Amino acid sequence: MTTEIQTTAEATRQLRADARRNRERILESARAVFAECGAEAQMDDVAARAGVGVGTVYRHFPTKEALMVELMRQKFRLFADRAREALETDQEPFEALVGLLRRNAETAAHDAATQLAIAGAGENLWDQTQAEREELLERTDELIARAHRAGTIRADIQASDIAMLMCGVCSAMSVTAPGFDWERHLDLVVDMLRPR
Amino acid sequence: MTTEIQTTAEATRQLRADARRNRERILESARAVFAECGAEAQMDDVAARAGVGVGTVYRHFPTKEALMVELMRQKFRLFADRAREALETDQEPFEALVGLLRRNAETAAHDAATQLAIAGAGENLWDQTQAEREELLERTDELIARAHRAGTIRADIQASDIAMLMCGVCSAMSVTAPGFDWERHLDLVVDMLRPR
DNA sequence: AACTATATGGAACTACGATTCCGCTTGTCA
DNA sequence: TGACAAGCGGAATCGTAGTTCCATATAGTT
Numbered sequence: 001m002t003t004e005i006q007t008t009a010e011a012t013r014q015l016r017a018d019a020r021r022n023r024e025r026i027l028e029s030a031r032a033v034f035a036e037c038g039a040e041a042q043m044d045d046v047a048a049r050a051g052v053g054v055g056t057v058y059r060h061f062p063t064k065e066a067l068m069v070e071l072m073r074q075k076f077r078l079f080a081d082r083a084r085e086a087l088e089t090d091q092e093p094f095e096a097l098v099g100l101l102r103r104n105a106e107t108a109a110h111d112a113a114t115q116l117a118i119a120g121a122g123e124n125l126w127d128q129t130q131a132e133r134e135e136l137l138e139r140t141d142e143l144i145a146r147a148h149r150a151g152t153i154r155a156d157i158q159a160s161d162i163a164m165l166m167c168g169v170c171s172a173m174s175v176t177a178p179g180f181d182w183e184r185h186l187d188l189v190v191d192m193l194r195p196r
Numbered sequence: 197m198t199t200e201i202q203t204t205a206e207a208t209r210q211l212r213a214d215a216r217r218n219r220e221r222i223l224e225s226a227r228a229v230f231a232e233c234g235a236e237a238q239m240d241d242v243a244a245r246a247g248v249g250v251g252t253v254y255r256h257f258p259t260k261e262a263l264m265v266e267l268m269r270q271k272f273r274l275f276a277d278r279a280r281e282a283l284e285t286d287q288e289p290f291e292a293l294v295g296l297l298r299r300n301a302e303t304a305a306h307d308a309a310t311q312l313a314i315a316g317a318g319e320n321l322w323d324q325t326q327a328e329r330e331e332l333l334e335r336t337d338e339l340i341a342r343a344h345r346a347g348t349i350r351a352d353i354q355a356s357d358i359a360m361l362m363c364g365v366c367s368a369m370s371v372t373a374p375g376f377d378w379e380r381h382l383d384l385v386v387d388m389l390r391p392r
Numbered sequence: 393a394a395c396t397a398t399a400t401g402g403a404a405c406t407a408c409g410a411t412t413c414c415g416c417t418t419g420t421c422a
Numbered sequence: 423t424g425a426c427a428a429g430c431g432g433a434a435t436c437g438t439a440g441t442t443c444c445a446t447a448t449a450g451t452t
Binding site for chain 4: 015019052056059
């Protein structure tokens, strides 16, 4: 009797070795495919790139949405980790915040699915990454609070403003048109955050 | 022999009276349905709301995309018209520009399809409304030029920046989350446009 | 009033992509 | 090295929504 109680429904159960390996491959493949195609990515492509059958993908993730949610959770965790790092540097808080925004934007720029997630396409994707967003929001809040104390950020800025602004930046990323340059957009936004 | 030469392929040919009436109904219906559902709107719904069969919709617009394109052309023409008005008022140019942005944003706020079009979802929708956007861009340019001369706008702002910024505002509109408030976003953006 | 080119309605057809199913394979454990 | 539960592949299924087709109806004309 080796079956053990799971702490959460999502915990990686004691999967058979090959299954664990496949799960990782699928996630890795999905990362690439969704990054390239956004929500239009197809399950068959994810399977093919991972070198497994679709059935296997579905064994690990019950629906396409569940797969995307897992992917986005990972991304937001990454962002939150970076925010933690930003809090630990001895940089001036506003500069630390700006660095965080730039790094996260850079990541989103290479990933169509992340752009969608940040820009808020799809209610469910948003809802089901709530916890991870919260985490990021809290750390951003702390960064802002410090900058406020230092007087290096515009007085009325809140964390939700940053989220909204980044939503705009990510939205501009997905447009390919002359004059549309998300880095410029981000520069303008950053400049706006400075105290007058 | 009453057949006449058409000036453009799209010109309203001499349709039979009932057909002309239906065409208008379909556009009106489509306006409402796409405003509510965005790109997910269904042709059957457009037809039902217009009180005609789907076949009739397809007689007037060869594809769903063609219908959306027509709708968006009309919207951008509306925006361009407002820009023209803004140029004709005796308001201070920067204020005229801000008024234009607010009115257009307000319109987009009631229309999911317009939000998508402005935020640049769908290559084709973008490409095929090129001419109308151009028109809007030109007038915006003139407004900006006047504000520059008056020194009431940030010196480095270009028309494409405004487009990009509005893309962000429209993107924020489609998100329903605490703290997401496009009017606040727009206020911040407007404030950013002011000279330091 | 008859005639015919235009229009119309809506059932049927299609294409596409997510998801299911099940016979076969492979780790794992005694 | 069996035995068997866990895992796998991928063809087949299913649902959805855009698009087509054609028998029928109607506006405009003589």
